[in-house]
Amino acid sequence: MNKKGAIIGVIVVAIVVGIAASYSSPSSETVNLDMGRTHGSISTAMGSPILGDPSAPITIVEFGDYQCEQCYAWFHETKPAIVRDYIDTGKANLVFVDLAFLGKDSIPASMATYCAEDQEMYWEYHDLLYNSQEHVDNGWANSERLKAFASSLDLDYELFESCLDNSKYFKRVQYNIQQARDNDVKGTPGFFIVGPDGQQKIGGAQPFSVFKQILDSMI
Amino acid sequence: MMIGLLILSEYIFLEPYVVAHLPSGSELGFVLIVMIAAFSALVIPMNIFRISILKSSKQKMGGGIFGSIIGAAAGACSCGPIGFAVISTFGSVGAAATAFLTNYEIPLRIIAVAILAVTYFTTVKSLKVECKLNS
Numbered sequence: 001m002n003k004k005g006a007i008i009g010v011i012v013v014a015i016v017v018g019i020a021a022s023y024s025s026p027s028s029e030t031v032n033l034d035m036g037r038t039h040g041s042i043s044t045a046m047g048s049p050i051l052g053d054p055s056a057p058i059t060i061v062e063f064g065d066y067q068c069e070q071c072y073a074w075f076h077e078t079k080p081a082i083v084r085d086y087i088d089t090g091k092a093n094l095v096f097v098d099l100a101f102l103g104k105d106s107i108p109a110s111m112a113t114y115c116a117e118d119q120e121m122y123w124e125y126h127d128l129l130y131n132s133q134e135h136v137d138n139g140w141a142n143s144e145r146l147k148a149f150a151s152s153l154d155l156d157y158e159l160f161e162s163c164l165d166n167s168k169y170f171k172r173v174q175y176n177i178q179q180a181r182d183n184d185v186k187g188t189p190g191f192f193i194v195g196p197d198g199q200q201k202i203g204g205a206q207p208f209s210v211f212k213q214i215l216d217s218m219i
Numbered sequence: 220m221m222i223g224l225l226i227l228s229e230y231i232f233l234e235p236y237v238v239a240h241l242p243s244g245s246e247l248g249f250v251l252i253v254m255i256a257a258f259s260a261l262v263i264p265m266n267i268f269r270i271s272i273l274k275s276s277k278q279k280m281g282g283g284i285f286g287s288i289i290g291a292a293a294g295a296c297s298c299g300p301i302g303f304a305v306i307s308t309f310g311s312v313g314a315a316a317t318a319f320l321t322n323y324e325i326p327l328r329i330i331a332v333a334i335l336a337v338t339y340f341t342t343v344k345s346l347k348v349e350c351k352l353n354s
Binding site: 065068069070071073077101102103104135136137138186187188189200201202203204205206207209210213214 | 229232234235236238240242243244245298299300302303304306307311314317318321322
């Protein structure tokens, strides 16, 4: 009887300790996100904040890598026109979802954007990365440069550094990469134009005319 | 070959519509693709003729194919489906290879053009001699 009681007692203590440990241990990620957020077939819960009016009828989901040359081209050549004609007018909004695969600095760059999001500067940091892009893994997006970008945006350096060095958003980026795989995205940039009646996939840095044709057909 | 290279390098898209697009700053890459395709179209058939009809050395054929392969590989954008597949399959080794091909795309294409140009001129020279001897 004593032996039985001891075993039960050990099990109970182990359960209590386990529950206490799960509540007290620092979580690797502090996620304060709408986990139910989806656009079409894509879970954008761990993606970027929405650029534009969240209630816009059309959402452009962009899968990208901050070291991707074609993403850079799209960012500079096509995105401004889309922002001007569709996002600023409330016809569409945009969500960026990471597909960080090109090099060793791709995932840290993606994580850094969410560290900036902690300080409500996601899109500014996102834009800064695409404006600063150089060759893949030549050091332009190494840890020191990512922190320097944060400094240039007057972010809280220690907060940002802690976030980046602890890989706070590593799982978030991995989740987004998995979303790309689940939705058969085979390169960057990749887009889904999600409208009221369905979604249309666009692969590559296609010109504004292609986006216009699809967006206008959905409005 | 030109159409294939232009699709690989994302100057031409096939879905959702057939679209040709020349982003600003990529004009040199486009011109180099056209040159590679043009030289390849000349060099490879000439060497096939030399080998199959004249039963001549395969050495210059190798130069033409080598130049064509370098020119084509340099355009395999690491961001696109081919690069994605390579990186997914070979991991960090694939990423390093595609990054090299992307970062040095223009120099590699220039080298390919140079190889093809040299192969072209030496093949023409050879054909003049070989055709005369055989006739």
